[in-house]
Amino acid sequence: MRSPQRSGDSSYESRKERIDRELMELLNELRVALPGVQFLFAFLLVVPFQQRGAELTDFQRDVYFVTLLAAAVATGLLIAPAAQHRVLFRQQDKEALLRRSNRSATLGLTVLAVAIVSAVLLVTDxxxxxxxxxxxxxxxxxxxxxxxxxxxxxxxxxxxxxxxEH
Known part of the structure; x- marks a missing residue:
């Protein structure tokens, strides 16, 4: 049975309700980040096949490699919570899933920042x-x-x- 709850006040949630809500919030936040990282990754996959791709300097190729790897790793880390949620569905361990997913999302966003900065470095160069x-x-x-x-x-x-207290 759901606890009475004031609008915007989560202090009346049960532990299970809080974990469920926090997991759904995390998955919804990842839905915002994923299209951007996937677009960047797709763009990076096309670059070597462009005519100018062969004209890159050694430095530019190195930056490209770092950017490509960072985008791939960020994609994997940001998709991991949804994949784990699906595989672990009904395993009664949402709190551990939430902790792992939070770490994965935080690390994924960090690596995404590396990919973005590297992409800016490469394109501007x-x-x-x-x-x-x-x-x-x-x-x-x-x-x-x-x-x-x-x-x-x-x-x-x-x-x-x-x-x-918090």
Whole structure:
């Protein structure tokens, strides 16, 4: 039986309800990240077959390889929670699945950031020059670190100061 719950207040959830909700929230969040990483990965798979692909410098080929691997690993990590959920369906271990899925998603987003920064580095180097490429990649990396890590951790720390029980 479902506990009475105020709108937006999860304090009345049972442990099972909380785990179910958190797992569904995580899977829904991954639905946002997956199309982007899959598009990047698909684009990277096509690059070697373009005419200009043979004209890449050794540095550009190395960056391409890092980007390709990062996109592949990010894709795998971001899909893993859904795959595990399906394989472990009705095994009565959602809490462990939620912990593994959270780690997988966090690591997947980290590797996705590497893929994005590397892709920016590669494309900017090919189209413009290496100096601008490093600068642009650094700015994009800093922005991702700020919005994906610094802001949420700052907000989390602030919330924990406001409510020491959580």
């Amino acid at each position: 090919v189209v413009f020059d290496l100096t601008l490429a490093w600068f642009t990649a650094a700015v994009v990396g800093a922005l991702l670190a700020w919005w994906w890590l610094a802001v949420p951790f700052w907000k989390r720390a602030r919330n924990e100061q406001d409510d020491p």
